[in-house]
Amino acid sequence: MIDQNEALLDQLEQIRTKAIAELEPVTTMAELEEWDIRYLGRNRGELKNIAAVMPKLTKDGRRAVGQKMNAVKSELESHLKARREEIRQKELLATLEKERIDVTMPGRHLPVGHMHPLTRTIQEVTDVFMKMGFQVVQGPEVETDYYNFQALNIPADHPSRDMQDTFWIVPGELLLRTQTSPMQIRVMKQTRPPVRAVVPGKVFRNEAIDATHEAQFHQIEGLLIDDQCTMATLKGCLQTFARELYGEGRQVRFRASYFPFTEPSAEMDISCGECNGKGCRVCKYTGWVELLGCGMVHPKVLREVGYDPKKYRGFAFGMGVERIALAKYGINEIRLFTSNDLRFLRQF
Ligand SMILES: [Zn+2]
Incomplete structure (x- = not known):
């Protein structure tokens, strides 16, 4: 049983390292969304897979694995939050740059009618x-x-x-x-x-x-x-x-x-x-x-x-x-x- 607990703790550590490494090149909201689903997703996320086997562990095992899992989860969540904010700022700046209005440009001339x-x-x-x-x-x-x-x-x-x-x-x-x-x-x-x-x-x-x-x-x-x-x-x-x-x-x-x-x-x-x-x-x-x-x-x-x-x-x-x-x-x-x-x- 101890081996299984150790193995699960190792696995959690690996997930943590891998997740942080994979987050590094993410630059768009869409990519971030995929990453979120892959690691923190409620249905098929990697952490969810580990949570699924926890009921079979001993009481001590559940506590140790549970603690580690919560730690990993909250660490990943705070990374997610920080990166999301970063990307949002970057996209906002890009939009502002793209939609910048040059008020000194001459206006477009529209034909104007007049009274008969x-x-x-x-x-x-x-x-x-x-x-x-x-x-x-x-x-x-x-x-x-x-x-x-x-x-x-x-x-x-x-x-x-x-x-x-x-x-x-x-x-x-x-x-x-x-x-x-x-x-x-x-x-x-x-x-x-x-x-x-x-x-x-x-x-x-x-x-x-x-x-x-x-x-x-x-x-x-x-x-x-x-x-x-x-x-x-x-x-x-x-x-x-x-x-x-x-x-x-x-x-x-x-x-x-x-x-x-x-x-x-x-x-x-x-x-x-x-x-x-x-x-x-x-x-x-x-x-x-x-x-x-x-x-x-x-x-x-x-x-x-x-x-x-x-x-x-x-x-x-x-x-x-x-x-x-x-x-x-x-x-x-x-x-x-x-x-x-x-x-x-x-x-x-
Ligand atoms: Zn006359």
Whole structure:
């Protein structure tokens, strides 16, 4: 029995020496894992094999072998722990080295988009009016005959309907709005004076398309209603707008005009920015460029929305966004805006 104990103690010593020797070249976690299983593994580790025969030993033998085994085991475990920490540190350093970021390197250039010239024009115009206390509202592109025509003092037999060739969805009832003006009615019906609103949006006309006409284009409508508004308020407000948008040096003029829903009505022109009013190809040698249509809201329209025309007055105006953008950027072809041609769009 003593021989068997001695043999087992020898065997443990050999395992210890061999294990320490084999640990020496281990440099990766995977190798360390294998080593752990080989010597300390719970199922087939070398120490486990010795533990398996211990129950057959005498009491003294069990104690001696048991003590030696625990000593070997804890020694190997502390080697394992130390080596594991070493490898972890080394791998961490390697990762840091590999993933080091050179903050002085030039960045990668990503293509950046920008706003469409029409969107930009709409924003510039509405920004000016917002500074004057107007609120921006939007409305439906499919309108009823009532809002698009009747409520704006354009009854079914009115000759001005001929001026606006209409895309009908349900003839006589539903249509693609021909103007942003129906929002005047919607805004007034939903609120009480004072009213200050601008309405940007798409409008549709069943027109022959050429360099200056599209079947779909954009308008910005404006409306101001209160108890003191006069034609002078209109002129002051729109003059301020024109100078904010185009600069102090530009002149404006008003010409009498006609719209069914305003009385009196006017067109506002701005002095040509190309020739400074001297006359050139852009302004057709007049020195002036048309900017917008405007007028005092017709009493019939006020009555239609339940406002008392003796108490409340107001003015309305409408402008074509494309026309403003054409003039602003010196473009001579309206169809370019919706051509999706990047060569065109990238210029802005
Ligand atoms: Zn000119």
